[in-house]
Amino acid sequence: MNRTADTVAATQERSGGCLCGRIRFTVKGKAAYPHTCSCPHCQKLGGGPMMWWAGFAPKDVTWTGESEPTWFETFEGEAKRGFCPHCGSRLAAIDSDVPDLGIVVTALDDTSGPDLVPVNQSFRDNAVHWLPQVPDTQNSPVG
Numbered sequence: 688m689n690r691t692a693d694t695v696a697a698t699q700e701r702s703g704g705c706l707c708g709r710i711r712f713t714v715k716g717k718a719a720y721p722h723t724c725s726c727p728h729c730q731k732l733g734g735g736p737m738m739w740w741a742g743f744a745p746k747d748v749t750w751t752g753e754s755e756p757t758w759f760e761t762f763e764g765e766a767k768r769g770f771c772p773h774c775g776s777r778l779a780a781i782d783s784d785v786p787d788l789g790i791v792v793t794a795l796d797d798t799s800g801p802d803l804v805p806v807n808q809s810f811r812d813n814a815v816h817w818l819p820q821v822p823d824t825q826n827s828p829v830g
């Protein structure tokens with residue numbers, strides 16, 4: 688597959704899944720607003736100092752494995768996080784005020800896409816001091 692530094696075909700399909708393989712998915716097209724997040728939820732749920740997110744339109748995300756994520760509501764009626772109940776892998780997030788489905792980039796089989804490079808870091812105030820922060824290259828209002 689050929690792709691240049693900043694173009695990802697709208698038809699490009701990528702696969703991903705959880706660690707145990709019960710949950711698999713594909714995403715189609717270019718990722719929207721790839722970013723890291725150091726909010727308390729990402730730290731607690733992700734098990735690390737930050738999580739790495741990218742957005743895809745819900746219609747471009749297809750669950751293809753033997754099961755779908757279990758959803759945990761982090762803010763009831765507003766935000767929920769999807770994970771595999773068998774192996775615990777984090778996979779996705781749905782926020783009521785964001786049209787895209789958030790995909791945990793590390794759940795993808797190939798994380799090298801140029802459209803996955805974070806353009807910002809959310810919740811900088813809660814970031815650990817010993818990791819460099821992601822520059823805001825998109826001047827996004829988020830974070």
Ligand SMILES: [Zn+2]
Binds near residue numbers: 706
């Ligand atoms: Zn699993």
Ligand SMILES: [Zn+2]
Binds near residue numbers: 724727728729730738
């Ligand atoms: Zn977060």
